[in-house]
Amino acid sequence: MDIVKKLYRICRPHLLRLVLAVSAMFILTGLGMVRPYLAMLLIDRGIKGQEYALIPQLAVAVIIISAARGVFHFTQYFLVEGFGQRSVYDLRNALYRKLQTLSWSFYDDAQTGQLMARLTGDVEGIRVFLSAGVIRYCDFVFMVGFTLIVLFTINWSLTLVALVFLPFLAYAVFRFDRTIRPAYAAIQEEMAHLTSILQENVTGVRVVKAFAQEPEEIRKFAAQNQQVRNRRLFSADIWAAFFPYLGLLSNVSAVLVLWYGGTLVMRGDLTFGALVAFSSYIWTLIWPIRELGWMTNLLEQALAAGARVMEILERQPSIADAPDAVGLAGVRGHVEFRQVRFAFSRGEEVLQGIDLSAPPGKITGILGTTGSGKTSLVNLMGRFYDVSSGSVLIDGHDVRKVKLQDLRSSIGYVLQETFLFSASIRENIAYGRPGASMGEVEAAAKAAAAHDFIAELPYGYDTVVGERGVGLSGGQKQRVAMARAFLKDPRILVLDDATASVDMETERDIQDALRRLMLGRTTFIIAHRISSVMHADEIVLLERGRVVERGTHDRLLSTGSIYADIYRIQFRDREGMVREPAPAGGGDV
CATH class of the missing domain: 3.40.50.300 (P-loop containing nucleotide triphosphate hydrolases)
Incomplete structure (x- = not known):
């Protein structure tokens, strides 16, 4: 959480854009809740209740809602992308300013490729999270909150049956988070080493060719590239194990809803239209939960990148103006x-x-x-x-x-x-x-x-x-x-x-x-x-x-x-x- 607080301080000047984007997302999510309800009205009243005059009205409502969602979706995307780009603009400038103020002693040990990786790859990882990850987390909260309220309103017992899988999901996400974070940190470190090798080789290409060391340089690059590949494959293995588990939980929930919901319909405790709407809401709930892995992925990459970036931003120059430093005018040169x-x-x-x-x-x-x-x-x-x-x-x-x-x-x-x-x-x-x-x-x-x-x-x-x-x-x-x-x-x-x-x-x-x-x-x-x-x-x-x-x-x-x-x-x-x-x-x- 310490990294989150530090990134928050950088993003704070642009929070109004994020707040407006989240507000647009709130309205967008609320509008999305209306469509399954309209489907329930169509089945229970328009078709089964033979209120045929209601059908055109419901169709117009769907069109209006779709148009409104398009407007708010554009607004949300425009605002959140502006928030991410402006925040990263400040971050990149802050990093460059810091590099300009750091003393020679810092550059005695620093590798150019490592610094380039932090200014490019790490900053981009933070941008992706700010532009996409933050708003998706907000969407997750709104979607889950709205959907649970509607589900309990339709039928509280069916909702409890549908939510049996939630404890298992929470455990899976916790394990995924604990495993994927160090994996992504390792990927970024290996990528930085790869960038260093590339930078040194390009800078010293004349020396490489003068000593006919192209095969050795190719071997070094290939060896480090293999390390990057291995790290990425390891993270892919983690993903491969996580997503099928999420899919299994999602399908188990859907099966439980169909079984128990069908029983309620046959007993007359639930209308067919309500069951159709309930099933739609369940998938509305399952989809953001399945996205949780992707969002966690963005978050972990941003945290790993943020730690590496903050390592530079918090580095204090060993040479700086003293508090009582004086100017040097009219220098004679003694x-x-x-x-x-x-x-x-x-x-x-x-x-x-x-x-x-x-x-x-x-x-x-x-x-x-x-x-x-x-x-x-x-x-x-x-x-x-x-x-x-x-x-x-x-x-x-x-x-x-x-x-x-x-x-x-x-x-x-x-x-x-x-x-x-x-x-x-x-x-x-x-x-x-x-x-x-x-x-x-x-x-x-x-x-x-x-x-x-x-x-x-x-x-x-x-x-x-x-x-x-x-x-x-x-x-x-x-x-x-x-x-x-x-x-x-x-x-x-x-x-x-x-x-x-x-x-x-x-x-x-x-x-x-x-x-x-x-x-x-x-x-x-x-x-x-x-x-x-x-x-x-x-x-x-x-x-x-x-x-x-x-x-x-x-x-x-x-x-x-x-x-x-x-x-x-x-x-x-x-x-x-x-x-x-x-x-x-x-x-x-």
């Missing part, structure tokens, strides 16, 4: 790390006692091997994670006390793995400033040395790039990313291995654009290559989360340090490549 220590939730410390000060407008190079903590360090600056101890300050403000929107708006990122949205190049460049004019977009592209290649594309800035920038080279994607940073115009800039995935010639072109981008900004350059950081005002060498060396390029070279060893290793081959080859012969020509 960044400080004071005794910073950091560890992910389930691992050893990634950073240990980092002290670092980057004055406004200065360039800091951060060098280190993979896993040394370079990226983790700058992620703390944008507060994508919080420090375990110590503090990170911008212009003297602890980032934990600054509004996230202001903080992240003041920092621009150009990453090694450039992500471009499946949209036009103009929209990708203007992503940080959606309201930017075309002139501003072009100016940013020119500054990033991207304008020329964009102008040569079929539709220029309106060219739609493929998913994740497919269709552009690595260097072109990096230039678009730099144009995006230029347009955002941040006071603090983070270049995370921005040239690591391009060739040396492209790197030289990008470096020219980067120098323009870094001008006057506090910049952090994360790199493996010394060539990317050698012109920095300060170079920090990290090893296993600690600062082991720091200083300018010349100073670090002169000390014969670890940095100097890295320099010699990286530049030895390059110097050998540019050295002139010796002549093949030594004599004069």
Whole structure:
């Protein structure tokens, strides 16, 4: 019931539509009760009583009732579908808003396919129940209530005989509910895993093909698909056992009515028309009871889906604005790390006692091997994670006390793995400033040395790039990313291995654009290559989360340090490549 209460809170703004739909259903059900009564009048008075003038009147009444039922049926369907669609619209938006507010730590563990399954399949399961299941439950209550009143009015003893099967039905529904709910929860979990496999395979299809792993991926998908099939077959077995039992109870009730009702007619205690009407009412009662299994099915699917959806909606972001958070206006770009220590939730410390000060407008190079903590360090600056101890300050403000929107708006990122949205190049460049004019977009592209290649594309800035920038080279994607940073115009800039995935010639072109981008900004350059950081005002060498060396390029070279060893290793081959080859012969020509 806890899930029902939570779903109710989401649906509450649209309850008026549901109330009106239920009212229409109430009238619709009441009108449905009149037709068997008219049949009783037709038999007992019109035919047996020879009141032939009554027959046309009854026919007109049937037509009027049928027309009225059509109007109320349309009204009920229109209103309840609107209730379901509007409620799910709010739910889907709430889910997406929540996903936007959740911190990076949530996405460290979450599977994209699982999240997609909850946003699509689970939400759709809830919609079906809200649009169809809720009104059918109301119809069940009205139908059973009206029918029992009419049945007891016609003949109370025959009604008691007809209802002998109800305790058995209640037991069957209870057992069905206890069995089918975990079965549906298991189906949705397996479907989410299947979606994850599909999503990962489609995203990584180039890797799959490069390693010729298509057969293995097909095997994995088929194995998970078999799990889904098995779960669905198990639920089908439950249904197969439940519905024949319902049918048996229904037929037993009908047989009892015919036997005992016929006896009453022969004894003169019940008219033939009343028996015909009673039989019609019994089937009016049996049909919604037989539908109870289908309605329970919708309910259980919605509850299982609701539990999975609420798991996300109730997840609290680990990073959020503090109650006393302040704005960050007029950023100068002075960044400080004071005794910073950091560890992910389930691992050893990634950073240990980092002290670092980057004055406004200065360039800091951060060098280190993979896993040394370079990226983790700058992620703390944008507060994508919080420090375990110590503090990170911008212009003297602890980032934990600054509004996230202001903080992240003041920092621009150009990453090694450039992500471009499946949209036009103009929209990708203007992503940080959606309201930017075309002139501003072009100016940013020119500054990033991207304008020329964009102008040569079929539709220029309106060219739609493929998913994740497919269709552009690595260097072109990096230039678009730099144009995006230029347009955002941040006071603090983070270049995370921005040239690591391009060739040396492209790197030289990008470096020219980067120098323009870094001008006057506090910049952090994360790199493996010394060539990317050698012109920095300060170079920090990290090893296993600690600062082991720091200083300018010349100073670090002169000390014969670890940095100097890295320099010699990286530049030895390059110097050998540019050295002139010796002549093949030594004599004069």
